[in-house]
Amino acid sequence: MLQIPLWNRLFIILTVLVGLSFAMPNFFYGTVERHNDALAEIERTGAETPQQTEDVAAWPSYLPATLVNLGLDLRGGAHLLAEVQVEDVYVQRMDSLWPEVRDALRGLRDVVGTIRRIDAEPGLLQVRISQPEGMVSALAAVRELGQPVVSLTGGFGESTLDVSGAGDVITVQLSEAEQAATNDRTLQQSIEIVRRRVDEAGTREPTIQRQGADRILIQVPGIGSAQELKELIGTTARLTFHPVVGRASGPDADTDSRQMVLPSVDEGDGYYILEETPVVTGDDLVDSQPGFDQQTGEAIVTFRFNPTGARAFGEYTAANVGAPFAIVLDEEVISAPVIRSAITGGAGQISGNFTVEGSTELAILLRAGALPAEMTFLEERTIGPELGADSVQAGQTAALIAFAAVLIFMVASYGLFGVFASIALILNVGLIFGVLSLIGATLTLPGIAGIVLTIGMAVDANVLVFERIREELKTAKGPARAIELGYERALSAIIDANITTFIIATILFVLGSGPVRGFSVTLGIGIVTSVFTAIYVTRLLVVYWFERKRPKKIEV
Amino acid sequence: MRLRLVPQETNFDFFKHARLTFGASIVAVIASLVIWAMVGLNFGIDFLGGTTIRTDSTVQVDVGEYRTALDPLDLGDVVISEVFDPNFADDQHVVTVRIQAQEGAEAVTPEIITAIQTALQEAVDPAMTFPSVESVGPKVSGELIQTAIIAVLASLGAILVYIWLRFEWQFSVGAVAALIHDVILTIGVFSLFQIRFELATVAALLTIVGYSINDTVVIFDRLRENLIKYKQMALRDVMNLSANETLSRTLMTSGTTLIALIALLVLGGDVIRGFVFAIAWGVVVGTYSSIYVAKNVVLMIGVKRDWSKPSDGGGASGTQFANIDA
Numbered sequence: 001m002l003q004i005p006l007w008n009r010l011f012i013i014l015t016v017l018v019g020l021s022f023a024m025p026n027f028f029y030g031t032v033e034r035h036n037d038a039l040a041e042i043e044r045t046g047a048e049t050p051q052q053t054e055d056v057a058a059w060p061s062y063l064p065a066t067l068v069n070l071g072l073d074l075r076g077g078a079h080l081l082a083e084v085q086v087e088d089v090y091v092q093r094m095d096s097l098w099p100e101v102r103d104a105l106r107g108l109r110d111v112v113g114t115i116r117r118i119d120a121e122p123g124l125l126q127v128r129i130s131q132p133e134g135m136v137s138a139l140a141a142v143r144e145l146g147q148p149v150v151s152l153t154g155g156f157g158e159s160t161l162d163v164s165g166a167g168d169v170i171t172v173q174l175s176e177a178e179q180a181a182t183n184d185r186t187l188q189q190s191i192e193i194v195r196r197r198v199d200e201a202g203t204r205e206p207t208i209q210r211q212g213a214d215r216i217l218i219q220v221p222g223i224g225s226a227q228e229l230k231e232l233i234g235t236t237a238r239l240t241f242h243p244v245v246g247r248a249s250g251p252d253a254d255t256d257s258r259q260m261v262l263p264s265v266d267e268g269d270g271y272y273i274l275e276e277t278p279v280v281t282g283d284d285l286v287d288s289q290p291g292f293d294q295q296t297g298e299a300i301v302t303f304r305f306n307p308t309g310a311r312a313f314g315e316y317t318a319a320n321v322g323a324p325f326a327i328v329l330d331e332e333v334i335s336a337p338v339i340r341s342a343i344t345g346g347a348g349q350i351s352g353n354f355t356v357e358g359s360t361e362l363a364i365l366l367r368a369g370a371l372p373a374e375m376t377f378l379e380e381r382t383i384g385p386e387l388g389a390d391s392v393q394a395g396q397t398a399a400l401i402a403f404a405a406v407l408i409f410m411v412a413s414y415g416l417f418g419v420f421a422s423i424a425l426i427l428n429v430g431l432i433f434g435v436l437s438l439i440g441a442t443l444t445l446p447g448i449a450g451i452v453l454t455i456g457m458a459v460d461a462n463v464l465v466f467e468r469i470r471e472e473l474k475t476a477k478g479p480a481r482a483i484e485l486g487y488e489r490a491l492s493a494i495i496d497a498n499i500t501t502f503i504i505a506t507i508l509f510v511l512g513s514g515p516v517r518g519f520s521v522t523l524g525i526g527i528v529t530s531v532f533t534a535i536y537v538t539r540l541l542v543v544y545w546f547e548r549k550r551p552k553k554i555e556v
Numbered sequence: 557m558r559l560r561l562v563p564q565e566t567n568f569d570f571f572k573h574a575r576l577t578f579g580a581s582i583v584a585v586i587a588s589l590v591i592w593a594m595v596g597l598n599f600g601i602d603f604l605g606g607t608t609i610r611t612d613s614t615v616q617v618d619v620g621e622y623r624t625a626l627d628p629l630d631l632g633d634v635v636i637s638e639v640f641d642p643n644f645a646d647d648q649h650v651v652t653v654r655i656q657a658q659e660g661a662e663a664v665t666p667e668i669i670t671a672i673q674t675a676l677q678e679a680v681d682p683a684m685t686f687p688s689v690e691s692v693g694p695k696v697s698g699e700l701i702q703t704a705i706i707a708v709l710a711s712l713g714a715i716l717v718y719i720w721l722r723f724e725w726q727f728s729v730g731a732v733a734a735l736i737h738d739v740i741l742t743i744g745v746f747s748l749f750q751i752r753f754e755l756a757t758v759a760a761l762l763t764i765v766g767y768s769i770n771d772t773v774v775i776f777d778r779l780r781e782n783l784i785k786y787k788q789m790a791l792r793d794v795m796n797l798s799a800n801e802t803l804s805r806t807l808m809t810s811g812t813t814l815i816a817l818i819a820l821l822v823l824g825g826d827v828i829r830g831f832v833f834a835i836a837w838g839v840v841v842g843t844y845s846s847i848y849v850a851k852n853v854v855l856m857i858g859v860k861r862d863w864s865k866p867s868d869g870g871g872a873s874g875t876q877f878a879n880i881d882a
Contacts, residue, residue, distance in 0.1 A: 081696060227666045378693040379691065381688070381690040382690070390643065393643075398819045401819040402815060406812045413558060446828060446831060449831060452819070453763065453813065453835060455816050459808075460813075492777055493774045496774075497773045497774050503718060504714075504715075504762050504763070507707055508707065508762055512703075512707070515756060516759040519763075523766075
């Protein structure tokens with residue numbers, strides 16, 4: 001007979017109820033969204049405006065408040081795929097290593113002779129020694145500078161540096177393990193900085209994710225254009241302090257190697273010749289605030305270094321009193337004051353014809369930190385909010401029509417059983433939304449298509465069962481047996497058919513990106529919920545009906 | 557009175573015109589390949605790189621006007637196409653402007669986008685808006701092609717293995733032949749009508765694969781069951797019987813799915829139209845191929861009949877898994 005144990009029935013009913021309760025907030029999208037936003041804002045600021053209190057109260061706190069995230073194509077916003085130029089960091093590392101290498105080799109001057117850094121490919125540090133006989137001890141001394149690689153993914157005992165010698169040239173580069181570790185750190189740091197900059201702009205729910213070895217995916221709903229987003233995060237604000245070698249009249253002035261010519265901001269066509277290796281960089285900055293110079297009253301930016309930066313800055317200024325040094329921001333000399341006395345406290349200020357807004361902006365940029373490496377943008381998409389709203393509208397209409405048509409079709413074909421299937425289908429869509437909300441998945445336009453497709457396909461399992469029951473009715477003894485056999489015999493087809501589709505959904509999820517992934521998520525969830533509703537929910541409905549009516553004859 | 561797509565008892569001989577149907581399939585596949593090779597697919601920026609700008613204006617569209625406005629910018633290949641959709645307001649005119657990836661630009665240049673937008677606003681309609689701007693660099697587009705191909709191959713492979721484990725290898729060859737048939741025919745239609753082929757289309761292709769296999773598996777499942785039940789019946793007849801028994805379900809499910817898809821095709825907006833069209837087409841082709849291609853292939857290869865005994869000579873041909881829930 002048709003029997004489902006009580007605990008089984010309870011489990012089915014409970015699952016449906018929980019699923020639906022998680023789906024429900026989506027019907028009150030605006031209210032719940034304001035409720036959530038207000039809560040988050042109160043949490044962040046600790047203060048509460050009357051408007052926020054009202055928004056919070058608009059949705060009862062005992063109800064679930066999880067929503068399906070709307071994707072950019074539905075909400076409007078900007079999408080960027082950035083590639084981080086991780087090699088930049090190798091170059092910086094080699095530049096900062098040079099003084100150390102120089103000091104180490106100077107200690108061996110009687111063995112290696114004179115030393116000179118020669119131009120090399122980016123990411124390599126090459127040093128020529130005048131006495132190649134001393135190569136072995138020179139290499140040993142440089143290798144001493146390497147440290148064991150710190151990383152979770154292996155490379156234990158490996159040095160950070162890869163040092164080799166050929167003829168009279170020593171070549172130093174980051175070892176492979178260290179490159180991998182550096183890439184990791186660079187990516188994490190970049191993501192953190194991008195996040196901070198996007199947050200400063202006060203947009204909601206940005207998605208900032210690492211993709212692959214050197215890419216970052218940035219999606220910000222509600223922002224006007226990808227261009228705006230790029231300006232927001234692309235500003236590197238790289239602050240460095242360089243020793244000044246001299247002045248130049250143009251950008252093509254002659255320089256020694258390891259020197260560079262940079263334009264001056266406040267002097268129109270003035271140029272400075274600087275040492276390429278900075279004394280301190282903005283990486284060592286811990287704080288930066290806009291302010292006013294007490295004597296001149298002009299807008300300035302104050303900054304403070306961490307202990308490492310403070311020490312380097314202190315040592316340099318102490319040793320170079322009377323000499324000018326340049327404050328360089330993004331390859332432009334902001335100012336080049338003369339060092340009057342050693343600056344040991346690690347704090348200083350930048351002046352350079354700032355407006356108040358200019359100094360505030362610079363302070364924010366400095367505080368948010370420099371991106372450790374430059375980013376190039378491989379892909380960018382802007383979707384206007386109206387287009388998104390139109391798409392949602394169109395998707396909703398289509399889904400409702402599809403829904404109604406399928407329901408009519410089912411009832412017309414299977415009568416009462418069609419009604420059961422229709423109830424299951426409605427629950428199924430509810431469950432899809434419930435699961436989407438619960439796992440915080442993002443609904444995209446193809447995702448809506450996935451749901452509509454699921455509406456069409458979800459009845460499949462029921463159709464399989466019903467058709468089977470029809471067949472069994474011809475031969476089986478009594479309706480109960482026919483129903484039972486129908487479910488039993490259709491099961492293997494249902495399972496096989498859905499597992500194959502599920503495999504596809506999984507492959508789409510693993511390999512897809514963006515909207516395709518959104519589609520695979522709804523498709524995959526739709527398969528699971530439709531099998532659940534077809535096998536359990538419809539069956540339970542049929543069983544309840546059967547227990548009540550005890551029909552002698554049924555028509556499917 | 558119940559709606560019935562097929563009579564209660566059907567007795568079609570699906571192999572009666574096997575030569576015709578199978579021949580037609582082969583011709584269609586070859587034709588698709590030829591069209592594909594000759595005309596090629598109309599790849600979107602996902603695969604080619606480049607920029608698509610969607611414009612929205614109340615001024616009646618004159619494509620020539622757009623072209624004249626953009627010509628001085630010297631952008632190379634520019635495709636301008638007007639978009640029609642029943643959801644648009646009467647005075648809403650939408651155009652997509654597609655610009656090829658610019659020479660030597662690894663990333664996307666915002667200057668070009670701004671220049672295009674200003675040029676169009678000056679020449680056509682100062683109030684023109686740009687609801688979406690999408691740019692894909694050549695580096696990413698290359699990778700996307702690669703991923704798309706891998707995705708299609710991986711899903712075919714996974715299904716091959718799954719059906720092999722659950723049924724017999726002959727079945728999986730038949731199923732995969734049907735899938736390849738569906739995929740190639742879809743590519744053919746996309747080439748023929750020059751429908752934009754983008755990332756979402758690949759998702760659609762894989763969905764077709766998923767749908768078609770769904771259909772095929774249901775028939776195979778019944779076939780497996782009947783092969784045990786009717787040990788003496790000729791393979792061809794068992795196949796016909798199985799297809800007839802599942803015919804009602806096949807058409808019912810294709811019917812509901814198509815209803816849903818047609819609603820989406822008409823009302824779902826132009827942004828996903830190509831995507832939905834691919835799936836709808838795939839549902840039709842997939843239903844056809846499960847009945848006429850997959851079974852034909854299995855019939856041609858033949859299948860071991862005696863399911864109750866272990867394989868002769870210890871040849872492991874997958875039967876171990878096949879009887880699990882028969």
